[in-house]
Amino acid sequence: MPxxxxxxxxxxxxEVVEKRRRVKQGELLFNSGDTFTSLYAIRTGFFKTCVxxxxxxxxxxxxxxxxxxxxxDGIVSDRHNCNAVALEDAEVCVMPFAxxxxxxxELPALQRHVHKIMSREIVRENSVMMLLGNMRxxxxxxxxxxxxxxxxxxxxxxxxxxxxxxxxEEIGSYLGLKLETVSRAFSKFSEDGIIEVKQRYxxxxxxxxxxxxxxPQTLL
Amino acid sequence: MPxxxxxxxxxxxxEVVEKRRRVKQGELLFNSGDTFTSLYAIRTGFFKTCVxxxxxxxxxxxxxxxxxxxxxDGIVSDRHNCNAVALEDAEVCVMPFAxxxxxxxELPALQRHVHKIMSREIVRENSVMMLLGNMRxxxxxxxxxxxxxxxxxxxxxxxxxxxxxxxxEEIGSYLGLKLETVSRAFSKFSEDGIIEVKQRYxxxxxxxxxxxxxxPQTLL
DNA sequence: ATTATCTTTTGATGTGTATCAAAGGCTTTT
DNA sequence: AAAAGCCTTTGATACACATCAAAAGATAAT
Numbered sequence: 001m002p003x004x005x006x007x008x009x010x011x012x013x014x015e016v017v018e019k020r021r022r023v024k025q026g027e028l029l030f031n032s033g034d035t036f037t038s039l040y041a042i043r044t045g046f047f048k049t050c051v052x053x054x055x056x057x058x059x060x061x062x063x064x065x066x067x068x069x070x071x072x073d074g075i076v077s078d079r080h081n082c083n084a085v086a087l088e089d090a091e092v093c094v095m096p097f098a099x100x101x102x103x104x105x106e107l108p109a110l111q112r113h114v115h116k117i118m119s120r121e122i123v124r125e126n127s128v129m130m131l132l133g134n135m136r137x138x139x140x141x142x143x144x145x146x147x148x149x150x151x152x153x154x155x156x157x158x159x160x161x162x163x164x165x166x167x168x169e170e171i172g173s174y175l176g177l178k179l180e181t182v183s184r185a186f187s188k189f190s191e192d193g194i195i196e197v198k199q200r201y202x203x204x205x206x207x208x209x210x211x212x213x214x215x216p217q218t219l220l
Numbered sequence: 221m222p223x224x225x226x227x228x229x230x231x232x233x234x235e236v237v238e239k240r241r242r243v244k245q246g247e248l249l250f251n252s253g254d255t256f257t258s259l260y261a262i263r264t265g266f267f268k269t270c271v272x273x274x275x276x277x278x279x280x281x282x283x284x285x286x287x288x289x290x291x292x293d294g295i296v297s298d299r300h301n302c303n304a305v306a307l308e309d310a311e312v313c314v315m316p317f318a319x320x321x322x323x324x325x326e327l328p329a330l331q332r333h334v335h336k337i338m339s340r341e342i343v344r345e346n347s348v349m350m351l352l353g354n355m356r357x358x359x360x361x362x363x364x365x366x367x368x369x370x371x372x373x374x375x376x377x378x379x380x381x382x383x384x385x386x387x388x389e390e391i392g393s394y395l396g397l398k399l400e401t402v403s404r405a406f407s408k409f410s411e412d413g414i415i416e417v418k419q420r421y422x423x424x425x426x427x428x429x430x431x432x433x434x435x436p437q438t439l440l
Numbered sequence: 441a442t443t444a445t446c447t448t449t450t451g452a453t454g455t456g457t458a459t460c461a462a463a464g465g466c467t468t469t470t
Numbered sequence: 471a472a473a474a475g476c477c478t479t480t481g482a483t484a485c486a487c488a489t490c491a492a493a494a495g496a497t498a499a500t
Contacts, residue, residue, distance in 0.1 A: 051346050054435050059350040073346065075339035082346060101332065105325045112321065118338040119295035125345035126271050126293065126302060130279040132352035133396035137487070168448065176353035178488055183449055199448075199496070215274050357457070388478065398458055403479055419466075419478080 009107055016103055017041075017093045029070065029084040029092065036074025038096045042066050045090020046165040049073075049082045050173070060174040062124070063087075063166060065151060069117050071097075087165040132176045140175040141185040142214040145195075149204065160207070164200040225329055233330065236323055237261075237313045249290065249304040249312065256294025258316045262286050265310020266385040269293075269302045270393070280394040282344070283307075283386060285371060289337050291317075307385040352396045360395040361405040362434040365415075369424065380427070384420040 020043070023029050029040060029047065047064045061082055064070050074080040075097065104111035131140050145162075153159045164171070168186075169179040177185075186202075189195045194210055196203040204210065225233065240263070243249050249260060249267065267284045281302055284290050294300040295317065324331035351360050365382075373379045384391070388406075389399040397405075406422075409415045414430055416423040424430060 051350050053350060053354065057350070057354045059346075059353045061346045061349050072339055073343050076336045076343055081343045101328070101335070105328065105331060108321070108325065111325060115321070115334075115338070116296045118335070118342065119292055122338065122341050122345065123293050123296055123301045125342065125349065126279075126281045129281050129345065129348055129352065130271050130273055130277070132349065133279045133393065134273065134277045167446090173353065179448080180450085180489085181487060183447095184487095187449075387476090399478080400459085400480085401457060403477095404457095407479070 009109065012103060012107060013110065016095050016099050018096050018099070019094050021092050021094050023086040023090045023092065025086055025088050025090075027086055029086060029090075030074070030080045031083050032080055034074075034080045036071070036078050036080050036097070038094045039069055039071040039100060040084075040092040040094060042068050042070060043091045043093060045092075046087045047084050047090065048087055048166060048170060048174075049084050051082045058173055060166075060170055061128075063148075063174065066155065072118055072121060087170075128174075137175075137177055137181050138185050138188065138213055140177065141171075141182065141189070142210045144171065144175060145202065145204070146207075146210060146214055159204075161201070161203040164202060225327070229327055229329065232323060232327060236315050236319050238316050238319070239314050241312050241314050243306040243310045243312065245306055245308050245310075247306055249306060249310075250294070250300045251303050252300055254294075254300045256291070256298050256300050256317070258314045259289055259291040259320060260304075260312040260314060262288050262290060263311045263313060265312075266307045267304050267310065268307055268386060268390060268394075269304050271302045278393055280386075280390055281348075283368075283394065286375065292338055292341060307390075348394075357395075357397055357401050358405050358408065358433055360397065361391075361402065361409070362430045364391065364395060365422065365424070366427075366430060366434055369427075379424075381421070381423040384422060 018038070021029075021040075023045070030036075032052065042064055044066055046066075047070060048060050049062045049064065049070065050058050050060045052058050064084075070084055070092075071080070073082050100110075100114060104114050131143055135143065148162060148164075149159055152162055166174075167179070168182045171177075172179045172182045175182065186195070186197050189210075190197050192209070194204075194206045194213075196205055238258070241249075241260075243265070250256075252272065262284055264286055266286075267290060268280050269282045269284065269290065270278050270280045272278050284304075290304055290312075291300070293302050320330075320334060324334050351363055355363065368382060368384075369379055372382055386394075387399070388402045391397075392399045392402045395402065406415070406417050409430075410417050412429070414424075414426045414433075416425060
């Protein structure tokens with residue numbers, strides 16, 4: 001995945017992957033409170049991460065797919081600060097963080113890569129804050145769909161259709177909405193001819209309309 | 221600030237600080253879109269960071285005080301992805317990120333420190349997502365006050381009083397609320413004898429009550 | 441296959457916060 | 471010291487989303 005390495009460096013990089021681990025749908029990759037030892041590179045499958053308040057409220061903090069790195073929440077306190085749950089059968093590369101640190105002292109390109117991945121996560125969360133703080137239900141769902149599509153497209157999949165790996169409730173938790181509101185927004189988009197929905201399957205009929213909902217200023 | 225360095229290492233660390241920079245109240249330390257070159261360690265003063273959507277909506281993503289590091293949003297794309305505005309006259313240490321990376325390859329304790337700072341920011345943003353997605357207005361304000369107090373206390377200031385550096389509108393933007401709602405929540409806390417408010421000055425009369433509002437499960 | 445469980449949709453109603461509006465209190469400027 | 475400009479408070483009203491409820495549709499279990 002990382003670019004900017006020569007053949008020799010790529011060999012060194014293999015050192016970082018200790019082993020692989022399979023996680024079945026519904027199972028935890030790690031739990032909040034678990035000792036942090038490793039980052040995980042998702043090879044296949046789909047995850048959600050979420051935090052839970054002491055009184056039991058759950059907030060989905062992200063959805064992660066193949067090629068993405070998970071577990072950076074654990075670095076600060078040597079314990080994980082969120083839960084990671086597989087939403088479909090998954091396989092991850094276990095990368096002991098001590099090894100990542102050792103190797104990135106020798107390989108500036110790896111060091112840079114690690115920094116960028118963490119910075120990207122910070123920037124992503126900034127835009128989720130914008131979403132949660134300033135946008136209405138339909139804007140949030142449009143933003144969510146566009147983001148998923150863009151990431152799937154970057155992996156060679158279609159720009160115009162996708163199969164959701166999460167429930168309406170999980171989407172709602174991520175977007176700060178109740179599942180009924182998510183369902184209604186899907187129905188609205190469908191009525192307006194913007195998308196076609198059949199359960200988890202979603203086909204985008206009018207991507208421009210979706211972008212306008214996400215970013216109303218485009219109307220000007 | 222960082223711990224775990226010996227005298228020699230501390231000398232090396234001085235290399236990382238290129239110079240200092242003063243930022244007057246209301247001025248920008250950096251702007252979204254600016255080329256990213258450096259992280260900034262706040263020596264004195266108080267900042268807010270915010271992102272702006274294309275149609276002009278602003279979301280405050282954080283408030284930063286002395287001893288905190290700002291600018292990590294720029295690493296991923298070599299451009300800053302948010303604005304940093306001084307809410308009072310401030311002075312920062314400019315730390316060119318290339319130097320930080322060079323030096324952290326030689327000093328594992330610095331490397332570790334950089335990783336922890338970024339991870340801490342990820343974890344902080346996770347809890348803001350919980351706040352924005354799941355909590356009501358008064359819970360959000362209680363959480364906000366408790367967080368500020370805790371950080372001020374860690375800097376040797378009082379646990380029971382503080383002077384806000386930001387307006388009701390900026391608090392509202394951070395908490396996903398309108399300024400009137402923030403004002404009403406302050407008034408409610410004041411009526412209930414939990415705090416005393418006089419403009420930007422806030423005194424905590426009943427810290428336990430505040431904690432209960434933030435975390436209702438404690439009532440059990 | 442058949443039952444049980446989970447997920448999704450849709451409707452009716454309720455509520456927390458936004459919006460609109462106006463006045464008063466600070467702060468800064470001149 | 472007066473004027474101008476912000477910031478804050480408080481009230482009245484509106485609205486977006488939550489909540490409650492029920493049924494239909496998938497999915498998993500026996």
